Amino acid sequence: MTATEATPERPGFHRLTLIGIGLIGSSIARGARARGLADEIVISTRRPETLERARELGLGDVYTLDPLEAVAGADCVIVSVPVGSSGAVAEMIGPGLAAGAIVSDVGSVKADVVAQMAPHLPDHVHFVPAHPVAGTEHSGPDAGFAELFDNKWCILTPPPGTDPEAVARLSAFWRALGSKVETMTPEHHDMVLAITSHIPHLIAYNIVGTAADLETVTESEVIKFSAGGFRDFTRIAASDPTMWRDVFLHNRPAVLEMLGRFIEDLFVLQRAVRFGDGETLFRQFTETRAIRRGILDIGQDTAAPDFGRTPKKG
Numbered sequence: 001m002t003a004t005e006a007t008p009e010r011p012g013f014h015r016l017t018l019i020g021i022g023l024i025g026s027s028i029a030r031g032a033r034a035r036g037l038a039d040e041i042v043i044s045t046r047r048p049e050t051l052e053r054a055r056e057l058g059l060g061d062v063y064t065l066d067p068l069e070a071v072a073g074a075d076c077v078i079v080s081v082p083v084g085s086s087g088a089v090a091e092m093i094g095p096g097l098a099a100g101a102i103v104s105d106v107g108s109v110k111a112d113v114v115a116q117m118a119p120h121l122p123d124h125v126h127f128v129p130a131h132p133v134a135g136t137e138h139s140g141p142d143a144g145f146a147e148l149f150d151n152k153w154c155i156l157t158p159p160p161g162t163d164p165e166a167v168a169r170l171s172a173f174w175r176a177l178g179s180k181v182e183t184m185t186p187e188h189h190d191m192v193l194a195i196t197s198h199i200p201h202l203i204a205y206n207i208v209g210t211a212a213d214l215e216t217v218t219e220s221e222v223i224k225f226s227a228g229g230f231r232d233f234t235r236i237a238a239s240d241p242t243m244w245r246d247v248f249l250h251n252r253p254a255v256l257e258m259l260g261r262f263i264e265d266l267f268v269l270q271r272a273v274r275f276g277d278g279e280t281l282f283r284q285f286t287e288t289r290a291i292r293r294g295i296l297d298i299g300q301d302t303a304a305p306d307f308g309r310t311p312k313k314g
């Protein structure tokens with residue numbers, strides 16, 4: 001397939017450049033290769049060891065540490081680095097981007113990433129930020145797999161005035177990778193993801209930390225008796241520290257808003273426990289059970305952070 005032949009029915013790119021080749025970048029590479037979505041895949045990353053590993057795994061066709069060389073002649077560039085590095089990467093690649101290229105990312109945060117990247121991108125490219133709501137607690141090029149995006153959402157947040165054809169081409173690419181695509185504003189994305197993904201990760205990091213402190217008192221009991229719920233939290237709390245540090249540093253307003261609401265609601269439950277208010281507890285648990293059943297009924301469970309359901313890969 002060539003770039004000129006690509007249509008929403010026959011999606012794909014001529015030269016697809018992936019900057020960053022960890023869990024998400026390498027899953028895109030594997031998926032694009034498996035589904036014939038690029039004539040050529042160019043891979044660039046910051047560390048020579050990671051690039052060498054990508055080469056050993058055969059993830060692409062061209063490998064370079066030079067981001068400018070990587071983006072030359074690319075009709076699509078996808079940046080898959082921790083969100084705190086998005087601006088620096090955009091600054092490096094900006095001068096080398098070809099006219100008409102689609103530039104995208106996969107960051108878990110959108111408003112701040114758009115603010116970091118947009119000033120460095122020339123007017124002659126189409127900037128279509130994206131977030132595949134699909135992942136695992138693993139990271140690095142070995143962790144990716146071609147099916148990661150199957151039946152998962154990919155959210156696009158194109159700035160107002162973005163060429164609809166570029167949005168359609170990137171949507172078609174993500175659909176061909178297996179995703180369901182939805183478009184929204186970056187600000188709305190950040191609020192939704194704060195409560196559905198970012199706060200759950202913060203809670204997991206916190207509860208495992210609290211339990212680890214207890215463990216020093218009770219020796220190995222926390223691990224020994226850890227039943228379903230806690231084990232699932234430990235999976236989430238094993239997620240990459242750099243990536244998650246960046247998410248919390250770059251989605252502060254939405255995370256603080258949702259954390260405030262969460263803490264208020266937690267106090268209500270704490271009060272109910274303290275005063276033996278079984279009615280409040282029962283009502284709350286009944287409501288949340290109905291929400292879970294509703295999610296399963298409409299087949300949307302893959303869209304939510306899935307504490308423990310994703311099979312371990314890589």
Ligand SMILES: NC(=O)C1=CN([C@@H]2O[C@H](COP(=O)(O)OP(=O)(O)OC[C@H]3O[C@@H](n4cnc5c(N)ncnc54)[C@H](O)[C@@H]3O)[C@@H](O)[C@H]2O)C=CC1
Binds near residue numbers: 025050140243
């Ligand atoms: N891990 C997950 O479950 C998901 C992650 N995301 C987003 O995807 C992005 C990448 O995450 P992962 O692939 O999980 O991370 P990862 O840690 O597996 O890979 C990150 C890659 O970026 C490279 N890198 C870091 N800084 C760089 C720089 N300045 N220039 C070039 N390369 C650089 C690293 O060497 C590595 O290859 C993040 O923005 C994250 O928020 C989105 C959906 C799910």
Ligand SMILES: O=C(O)C(=O)Cc1ccc(O)cc1
Binds near residue numbers: 135137
């Ligand atoms: O591993 C899990 O359960 C996840 O929640 C993966 C994940 C992490 C970050 C995202 O932005 C999207 C999905």
